[in-house]
Amino acid sequence: MSTDRDASARDASAHDRAAAGSFRVGTSGWRYRSWRGDFYPTGxxxxxxxxxxxxxxxTVELNGSFYSLQRPQSYLRWRAAVPDDFVFAVKGSRYISHMxxxxxxxxxLANFFSSGLLALGPTLGPILWQLPERQRFEPDVLASFLDVLPRTTHEALALAREHDERMTGRTWLEDDVDRPLRYAIEPRSESFADPAARRLLDEHGVALTVADTAGRWxxxxxxxxxxxxVRLHGAAELYASGYTAEELALWAHRCRHWARTGGADERDxxxxFDNDARGYAPHDALALTRLLREAL
Structure with a gap:
């Protein structure tokens, strides 16, 4: 890794985190061998x-929840490891999206919400549904799915109590303050360019994910x-390539534009960054954060 990128990790501070305002920039996951001795100090x-x-x-994106239902103890441990103002985005179960x-x-969904998400409390952020490429836009299917999604944590708790017997002994069925839930969908089929798909998502307040995938999707x-x-998987090579200074400047410009196009209030x-295979993700995240901070 370059000297500049090494320095970006060393120079990051709590000020960097807070100064981004309505922008939260992080990585998709955090446990990668190639980050050790680079972003993470040796030892x-x-x-x-x-x-x-x-x-x-x-912020960070929780990936494990995509591959299997996690346990409440894991969510509690993750919450205890971060500051109170930290935000976890949670990837929805691939059983729901892909199977x-x-x-x-x-x-x-009842099993998913009973598995411990609510244990994250105020650190629970957006829930992402990543769809497979073969999943085409089917209006009735998408509408039915969006209709059943709980809109608040209390609604999620009520749904979680419908869990089946497989979840017995491994559930979290508590919630203190009723908080709104936010969802994003990342489709990988061109069929979602249908204006009807956008209208349906807009009607439900669900974000259509902006994904950079080296042209694959x-x-x-x-x-x-x-x-x-926004999910940045790599501009040149999927999951592997780093972003140039020019590319990061363009993404910073786009993020600032999107924040200002939320009506009366700025949007979060x-x-x-999901270009984690060669360790670029955390360095690119810190670099983009600095660009966004400098524009404030």
Missing amino acids: LVQRAELTYLAERMP LRLRDARAA PQFEPGTAAFVY VFVY
């Missing part, structure tokens, strides 16, 4: 990696949801 124990990251950026393909999802513009969700903009 940093693995259990301290999330805390180290959270001292330098204000059920959003159909008849109520029972699976379509890149959509965000809709009118109250926040913007969440950005997650």
Whole structure:
């Protein structure tokens, strides 16, 4: 890694985290071997990696929830490792998005919400549904799925109590303050360019994810949801290439534009770097944060 990128990790501070205002920039996941001895100092124990990251950026995307249902103890441990103002974006279960393909999802959603998400409390941020490329826009299917999504944590708790017997003994069925829930969908089929798809998402206040995927999948513009969700998987090589200074400046410009197009209030903009294979993600996240801070 270059000297400039090494310095970006060393120079990050709590001021960097707070100064971004309505912008929250982080990474997709945090546990990567290639980050050790680079973004993470040599000798940093693995259990301290999330805390180290959270001292330098204000958000991270939880990936494990996509592959399998996590346990409440894990969510509690993650929450305890970060500051109170930190935000976890949570990837929705691939069983729902890839196996059920959003159909008849109520029972699976009950299990998902009972698995411990609510234990994150105020650190629970947007919930992302990443769709497979084969998942085409089907108006009735998408509408039915969006209708069943709980809109607040109390609604999520009520749904979670419908969990099936497989979740017995591994649920979290508590919630203190009723908080709104926010959702983003990342489609990978060109069929979602249909204006009807955007209208449906806008009607439900669900963000259409802006994804940079080295040209592999379509890149959509965000809709009118109250926040913007961006995933940067790599401009030149999927999951692997770093972003140039010029590319980061362009993304900073776009983020500032999207924040200002939210009507009377500025929209929150969440950005997650998923170009983690060679360790670029955390350095690019810190560099973009600095660009956004400098524009304030």
